[in-house]
Amino acid sequence: MTIDISQFYQVFFDEAEELLAEKERLLLAVDIASPDPEHLNAVFRTAHSIKGGASTFGLNDMCEVTHVLESLLDRIRKGEMALTAAHVDAFLAAKDILKMQLDGHRIGTAVDQDLVANVRMVLHDLAEGIMPAAPSVAPSFLHAEPKAQAHAEEGAHRYKIELPHLEPRDINALVDELGLLGRVQVTPLEGGRSALIITTHESLDDLIAICSFVLDPEDLKIFEAPALTPEQRAIEALERARIENQQGYGFFDPLDETPAAQQAQSDDERGYGFFQPIEQIRAAAGIAPATPAAPNAAALTEAPTPDARAARKDDKAQAASAAHAAHSESSSIRVSVEKVDQLINLIGELVITQAMIEQRSSTLDPMAHERLLGSISQLTRNTRELQEAVMSIRMMPMDFVFSRFPRMVRDLAGKLGKKVDFITHGAATELDKGLIERIVDPLTHLVRNSIDHGIEMPAARVAAGKTEAGRLFLSAGHQGGNIVIEVADDGGGLNREKILAKAKQNGLQVHENMTDAEVWQLIFAPGFSTADTVTDVSGRGVGMDVVKRNIAAMGGSVDIRSAKGFGTTISISLPLTLAILDGMSIRCGDEIYILPLGFVVESLQPARDDIKDISGRGRVIKVRGEYLPLIPLHQLFDIEPRFTDPVDAIVVILETEGRKAALFVDELVGQQQVVVKNLEANYRKVAGISGATILGDGGVALILDVAALLRSSRQLADDAVVL
Template identity: 45%
Template sequence: MEAGLLDIESGRADGETIHTVFRAAHSIKGGASTFGFTEIAGLTHVLETLLDEMRAGKREPDTESLSALLQSVDVLRALLDVAERGTEPDRASVQACQSRLEAILGGGHKAAAKPAAAAAPKAAESAGWNVVFKPHESMFMSGNDPLRIMRELERLGEMKAECSFERLPKFADLDAFQSHLWWKVELKGDIKKAQVEEVFSWVEDECDLEISPLQALVVAAPAAAAPAPPPPAPAQPQAVKPQPVPQDTQAASAGAGGATEGTLRVQVSKVDALINLVGELVITQAMLKQAGSELDPGQYERLLAGLVQLERNTRDLQEAVIGIRMLPVGSVFSRFPRLVRDLSTRLDKQVKLKTVGEATELDKGVIEKIADPLVHLVRNSIDHGLETTAERVAAGKSEAGTITLAASHQGGHIVIEVSDDGRGLNRDKILSKAIERGLSVPENPTDTQVWELIFAPGFSTADQVTDLSGRGVGMDVVRKNILALGGEVGIESRAGKGTKITVRLPLTLAILDGMLVQVGGETFVLPLGFVIEALQPESANIRTVQADSRVLKVRGDYLPLFSVARLYKIEEEAANEPMVVVVESDGKRLALEVDALLGQQQVVVKNLEANYRRIPGISGATILGDGRVALIVDVGGLARGVTTQPAANQ
C-alpha cells in the first residue's frame, strides 16, 4: 500500500497502481474481519471506500487524499503492532484518522459530526495524559536525545516521570552509543493530545510510544443536577465473528498456499548453528589437508584424492549454507521512499530517490546492522546535502534534488553508495572548524584528508544543529558501526556537484578466502579481497625517505613499504628472498613485506574482540590446520594509517 501510494504521489504510477493499492486494502480488511480485529477492519472499510472512488475515476488522488491515506498506513501499522503485542490500541488516533478519511469522502459533512460525538469525553481528557516512551536502541544514531524530549514534555504541565532500567545491560556489555532506558510519564494539566504528540514528532519512527488519558473518560454529574441520560458512547466497530470463507477466497488461499509450498521458515538460531558447524568442518578439512601433505602421493593416492574431493565438497557446502543467510539489500532500501518523502515534506524540499542494485545480496546479520547507518547518511544528504528549491534554481539546477542509493558486488565485498547532487562539502569551512577545535590537520591536505576530518567525534560544520541530522554529528558513530562489521567508509565530494559516501562491506562475517603469509615464526592471514598482487622486489626499487620510512617502486608508482614484522614487533628472521604483497583499501595501495607466501586458504573468522579485546591492526583470528591461531590483518586500518605498535605490546 505504502509503495503504491508513494508512486501515485510522485507521478510514477500507471493505471494498475491504484488497483494494487485497493486490493491490498481489501485483503487487509478481509483478514482483519476474519480474525476479529475490529479497529483494523473499521478503519480499512473507510479507507477502501475512498480508494474505490479513486479506482472508479470519481475522485482524483489529490495531495490531501494521499496524505490521509499514508496516515492510514501508519495507523494500520500501529494497530498490527498492538495486535501482536496484545496491548490496548490508541483509539483516539484511529478515530482521528477515520474522521479525516470520512471528511474527505463527505466533503466535510461527516467530519463535523465526529467532534460533537466526542464532545463529552473532552472534559475528562483535560486532566492529563499517561505516556509510555521507549526509545529504540538506535535513537542516538539520528542525533536525537531522549532527555531533550523529556524536558519538552515538562514544559507542557506538571510532570511525574518514572525511569525503567529493565533493558540496561551489565556494565561489561554496556554500549554508550545505544539508548537502554525508557520512561513512564504522568502529565497533568489542560493539555491537548496533539501537543503531546508534537513533542515526539521528530522521533515517532525511533521509539515505541503509548499515550492514553490520565483518567477514564467518565465525568461524575453534580449532586444537584437533574437526572439525565448518559451521553452516547463513541461509536465503536462491532466485533466481527468469523464468517465462512467464500468460494473465491478459498480458491485464492489455495493458490497462495501452492505458491509457498517450496519454502520453509527456519529460526535464525538454527541457521547460525549450522554455519558454526560448517566453520568447524572447514577447520577439520584444513587439518586433514595439512596432514595429507606429508604422505607419499604414490602410496596414498586414493586417500589424497578423497581429501581433494572433501575440500571441494566442503567449499560447496559452505557456499550453500552462507547462501541461506543472504538477503537482497532491497529489503533495506524499501524503507527509504517513505523516509525521503516525509523528510522532504518537512524541510520543504523537492527530492527524488533513485535506487540501483536492489537485488544485490548481503548476509542477514550485516543487513540488520547497516540499516541505521544508511538512514543517518540519507537524512544527512536531504537535510544538509541538498539545497532548497530556490537555491537549486539560482544555481541552474533542476528544482528537485536526487538521492541515489546503489549496491553492487566488487570481488568478495558489497559496495553501497549514498550520493546526492547537492551543494557538496565546504572544504574551507571544514578546515576552519577543524583548526578551531584543535584537530590535527596535515600541511597542504588533500581533499580526501579534509573529508576524513568529518569522522572526528562530534565534528560538525552546521551553524545550527537540527533534530534531523548534521553532516558530521554522528558520523564517527556511523564509521564505528561500519568498522565493527569489517567494512570501510569513504567520502568523495565536489563543490556545487554533490557528495558520495561509499560503504564497503564483506559479503559475510563467517568465512573468508585469505592469503597465508609467514612473518618470523608466525602466520598471518591477508583477506584475499584486498590483495592486488605478490612479487619479489628488487633492491634497486626500494627507496628510503624521511629517516626510516621506505617506498617501493611498482610499475612507475611509489607505494609505502611496511615490514609486517616491525609493525607487530615480531622478531625478524633473515629471509634470503623476502616477498612483498601489494594490498589496496579505500583507494589506497601499500606494500607489505613478509618472509614467505604459504598459499591461499579458506579460513573461519573468529571474533577476537568477543573472546579477548579489540587489537589495533587486527580484524580477527582463525584456527589453522595444525591447530595454531593465525591473526587476520586489518588491511583497512593499515591503509587509514592506524598504528599497530600498541598491538605488539598487548
C-alpha cells in the same frame, strides 16, 4: 472440531509486514493526477488482506483502522471521490499506525492510542469529504516517542447503552460517531428497540456527549458491562470475520444459501470463510477423515471465491486443486534466522574438519592412496559447494534496504520545502543479512544529510542553472570480493574552505596543502558540523563519526568524492559476508596470520635498490614508480622474525581506504577460505586483529585488521613520499 489458529500468528505477522511494505510502495508510486484503477485496487487489496487476517486472530485494533481505511479507499477506487495528496498522506499515516499496532502485538512495544485516534479521525473526515486544514499526522520517521499504552482490548471499559425508539439512519449515524472512540456492536432489545455495546478507553462523559447530538441524554440507559475474556474476544472476532466474509468485502458476492443449507453445513465445512474446508484438505493429503488436519496457512487472509464455492460439489476437482496449491506453496518456506545461523556454524566446522583431513592426507603417497586422495578431493569440492549454497541462504537483496528510503525522502523533502527525485540502481545486489541490518542506520544518516545539506532549495537550483528538483542516487554493485554502496546527489557539493575553517576552530591539525580527499575525511571527526543552524533533521555534529565507526566495524571503508556546485558521492565498501572469507596465510616468525584477500593487491620479493631509508620516517619501497610505506609485521606484534632484511623475505602490497602500503612478512603459506570466529566475544579486543580462525592442523590463526594496520603506520599520517 476446534482449530487452534495460534500456530499461524507468526505467518500473519510476516504477511502483514510484507503487505504494509507493498502498500507504502504502491502509495509512493501512485499518480495523484490520474491514478490507475488497477493501482488503486492493489492498494485496497492490501488493506483488505490485513483486515481479514487481523479479524481471524482477534486483533480488533487493527481491524478498526483498516475498516475506516477501506471505506475511504473504496470510495476513491469507485470514482466517487478524487484522489488528492491529502489522501496519500493519510494513507501513509495509516500504514505507520498499522505497523505500530502490528509491532505491539508481535513484540509488545507501546501503542500511542492518541495517535491512532487522530489518524482514524482524519480518515473518517476524508471519507465524509472534509479536507484537513493542515497535515495532522507527522511523517513516520519524525514521530515522537509513543506513550506507554495498554493493548487496545486490555484495560478498556465496556458499556451497554440502551436506546429509545430511533430511525435506522440515526442508529447508524450514532454507531459511526461512537466507532471513533472504540468498537461498537448493535444488539436488539424487546419492543423493536436497540442497544449499543461499546468497548473503549474513553470516559463515559465523552460517550454521552456524542449521543447528545442524536437524542436527549435523559432517554439513555447506560450500564457498565463486564470485560470479555480473551477466549470470548477471539470467538467474537471470528464471528465478525465470518459475517464480513459472507458480505464479500466488496470483492465477492454474498453467499447465496438458504437457512436450511446453512444449518446443514458445519463450521468445519464453511471454514469460517478463511480456511479451505477441512474435508477437502484431508482428501487432498490422503488422510483418513478421522485424522485432524491443519488449515491451509496460505488462505489465512483470503476468502473463497464464488467459483471455489460452486466447485465444492466436485470432490475430485477440489482434491486436485488443493494438491496443486500445496505444490505451489512448497516453492518457498519460512525459516527462523536462528536455524540458519546454526546451519552456517555447522558448515563452518565442516570446512575446518575438511581442511584438517586435506592437510593430514597431503603427506600420503599419491600412488598408494590414489582412491583415498580422490575421495578427499571430491569431499573438498562438495564442501565448497555446500558452503556456498548455505551462505546464499543468508544473502538478501539490497532492495530490502533501498525500499525503506522512498517514503523517508518524500517526507523529509516536503518538510524542508525541497524537491527531490530518488533514483536507485542495483537493488538486486545481494549482501549478508547481518550486514544488511547493520548498514541501514549509516545509509539513513547519509541520505538525510544529502537532502538537508547537499541538495539546494528549488529557487537556488534554478538560479544555478539546474533543474528545480534535485536528484538523489542510491546504488549498489559488486567490486572484487566486496559490495560498494554509493549515496550521490547533484547538489552544491562540499565547501573546502568552510570545512577547513571549522576544523581549525575545533582544534584539528590541518593545513592549506591538504588534498581534497584529506579535507573531506575531516567531516568524520567527532562533533564536526558546518551547519549554520541546528534542526531536528541534522546539524549537531553527531552521526558522521558514528557512520564511519560502524562501517569500519563491519570491515568496510568510506570514501568521499565531491565537486563544488556539482554534488557529492559517498562510497561504502563492505565484504559480502562476515562469516567466511577468502584469506592469504602468511608466516611471521613461528606465527601464522590471515590477510583478507580483498585487501591484497600483489606480493613480491623486493630488490635492494627499491628499498629506501628516510630519516625519522622509517623505510619505503618503490613499486612501479610509486613509493609505499614499508610496515614490518614483526615490529607491530613484537615477534622474533626469521628475516630482518626485506630482500630475503616477502612483501605483500595492501590497499584500503584509498591508501597503499607494503607489509613485510617472512613467507607466504597459501590461500584458503577461513571461517571467521569473533575474538572479542571469546577473548578480548586486540589492536590490529579483526578475528580468528582454526587452521587445518587445529591451530589458531589471527585475522589481520588491514585498515587498522595501515592507520597505525606513521608514514601514512604524513604527505605522500616523493623522492
